Amino acid sequence: METNRVVTAIKALLPKEDFSPLHEPLFRGNENKYVKECIDTGWVSSVGKFVDKFEADLAAYTGVKRAVAVVNGTSALHICLILGGVKPDDEVLVPALTFIATANAVKYCQAEPHFVDSSYDTLGMDPDKLDQYLGVIAELRDGFCWNKKTGRRISAVVPMHTFGHPVAMDKMQAVADKYHLVLIEDAAESIGSFYHERHTGNFGIIAAMSFNGNKTITTGGGGAVLTNDEELGRMAKHLTTQAKVPHRWEFVHDAIGYNYRMPNINAALGCAQLEELPAFVEKKRAWAKKCAEGLKDVEGIKFFTEPEGAKSNYWLNAILLDEACCKQRDELLSALNDNGIMARPIWNLMYTLEMYKDCPRMDCSVAEDIGRRLINIPSSVKLGDNA
C-alpha cells in the first residue's frame, strides 16, 4: 500500500477544505427556532414540551412503543441493563470491539463484562461463534445460563451496531433464546439503520441510543432508551427521573433512581434534528456510496459496506487495510491527519485496557484483526451534499 495514494484518493472525494472532521453536526432546520423558544419561555430544564415531543417523534421514527429521552447514551445503557435484570456479580456478554461505555455500563451494575468476538460481515458480535463458545463454556440450570468456569450467571447479551451497521439480529435472537439470555441492543451508533426493514432497537427487549455531538443527529449530549414493552418504558421513565412518585407536593421516591433525564433545551435541538433525519441518512448513504466507488481501485484498502439484509446509516465510514498492509496503519493515520483528513482507528479492544484485562472472554482473533486494520474516515452528513 502506498499511503500517499490512499490520502490522495480520499482527498479527491472530499470538498476542498483545509480540514475535514470525522463527523460534524449539521444544523440547517429549526434548531435555533426551537432552542430560542425554550429560552424565551423559560422552559429549558427537566420538563417541557420538547422532551415529550422528542420522545414521541423518536418512537414514531424508530417504530418502538416507547422512547425515553436521557442525558446520554451511557446512561441509556445503564438503565437498559438494570431493566434487563442484570444483577451484581452477573456476567454480561459485550463486544470486545466497542466504545468503552458498553463495558462501563456493565460495571455500573457491579456485573462483569464478558467479551465476544466480532464478525467480518458486520463488525459487530459474531452470533455463530458466540453460539459455539457458549456451547462449550455455559450450562443451563434453573432457567438461567451459567458460566461453568467462573460459576457466575450470564444474564444478558449486548450486541452493538458498529458504526451503524446492524448485527445479524435474527441469529443473535436465536442465540439469546437458546441460552436464556436477555437481549439488549446497544444502538448508540445506529439511529437511521434498519435490519430487514425494522429499525435497530426493535430486536432486543430494550435498547440504548446516543445523540452525542458526533452522532448522525445530536442533542448536544443525549441518549434514549427504546422499548416495545410498555411496562419497561414506564419503568425507564421512572428510574431516569429519580424514581419520584407523582404527588401534588410530596417528595416520595420508591427506588434508588437516577438523574438521567434529558433537559428540554437539548430535546428542542433533538426535535429539529429528527425532522432532518431521513434526509441526513440519505446523504450519509450517498457519501458512503461515493467513497465505495472512489476507493474501489485503490490498492491495499477496502471500503466497508453494509451487511446483507441491512440498510445502514453509515454513521462512520471505515476502510480496512489489506492483511499485508496492517503494519502501515499508523503511518496512514498520520498521513491522513497531517493532510487535514481526520482519521482514527477503531477502539482499542476492551480487554487490552487495564481495568478489563482480567475479564472473561472468548478467542477474539477477528476483533483483533479488525483492530489492526480498520481506519475511520470523514463521514459528516454534509459530505453527502454533492455525492
Place this chain on the structure above:
Amino acid sequence: METNRVVTAIKALLPKEDFSPLHEPLFRGNENKYVKECIDTGWVSSVGKFVDKFEADLAAYTGVKRAVAVVNGTSALHICLILGGVKPDDEVLVPALTFIATANAVKYCQAEPHFVDSSYDTLGMDPDKLDQYLGVIAELRDGFCWNKKTGRRISAVVPMHTFGHPVAMDKMQAVADKYHLVLIEDAAESIGSFYHERHTGNFGIIAAMSFNGNKTITTGGGGAVLTNDEELGRMAKHLTTQAKVPHRWEFVHDAIGYNYRMPNINAALGCAQLEELPAFVEKKRAWAKKCAEGLKDVEGIKFFTEPEGAKSNYWLNAILLDEACCKQRDELLSALNDNGIMARPIWNLMYTLEMYKDCPRMDCSVAEDIGRRLINIPSSVKLGDNA
C-alpha cells in the same frame, strides 16, 4: 393559624399574576446569543469554548482553584464521593433532610447513607449533635472512624446547604477533623451563598453544585465539581470524561469513568447566567427581605432567615409553622396552591423512604419537626424586581 390570612399575606407580596411558580429561571442577558453561537458554529457537544469558559468563570466567582462542569448535581455528588475516597460498604454521613440525590449518590458508590439530624439555625446538619453522637457510636482505629455497631468504616460527611443557607462549616470542619472524616459539601442549592465571606464549596475537600432549571442560575440540566485541590480537579475532569487518556487517535481509558460532562450548549446558557449571578443574588435577597418584613406579623408562621455568619442566596424561601399549627400544614399547602401560589413542604425524611428505612441514623427529632412545619413559597429571581 388562619390559613386564609397566611395566603392573603403572601399574595399581597407577590405580583398580580394568576400563578406564581416556586422558582422559575430568568433569561434576560446573553443566553440566546451564546446558545445561537453554539448552533451556528456546530459546537454544541462535549467540547467547546463555553465549557472551558463556564468552568473558569465559575471558579473565579466561587473562589475555588478548579471547577469541572458536569451533567447535573447528582453526577457531581457521585464524583465527589468517589474522589473523597468513599468505598463500597463504607458509611457516609448525610442529612436526614435533603433531596434524594445526596443519599442516592452514596448508594452509587455501594456505600450506606447514615442519617444526621438538622439544626434549627441552618436547616442543615447539626455539627454539635453529630459530635456528641459520634462520641457514642464511633471509634477511631488505624486512622479511620468506625461505626462500633455496624462494624463499617464511616469515611465521609456530606453537609448540604439547605435552600442556600450555609451549614456552620467551622464547627463542621472541627467534627470532620476530630473523627477523621472526609468533608464533602453538597452545595447543590447554594451558588451565591457565602459563609464568613467564603463561598460555599470552599470548605470541604471537594463540593457538588447544581444548575438544574429550578436553581438560582441554570444550564438546563447541569452541575459542577468544585475543589481547591488541583489534583482532585484534574481527576474530576478525567473521571467525568470517561477516563480517556489524551492521544491523537487512540482510544485508551485508564479507569472506569463516567459520561458526566456538560455539553457546550448547556455551558453556553451557564456562561450567560453566571454574568447575571451577582445581580440575581441581590434580587433574591431583596425578595427574601420583603417576605420577612411582610410576614413578620402574620400569626402562626415565621419566615426563615439566614444563619449567623452567612450571606445566603435564599434559593428557596421557607416559612415555619408554629408548633401548634403543624397539623394545618397540608391545609395551608392546599390553600396556597389552590390560590395560584406554588408551595411545597420540605423533602420527606430520607429514612421514611422504603429503600433507606433500614439505614443507620441518629435521633432526628429536629429534622422530623422541621419536616412537619416547613413550607417553601415562591422564590424566583424576578420577584426581587420591585422588592
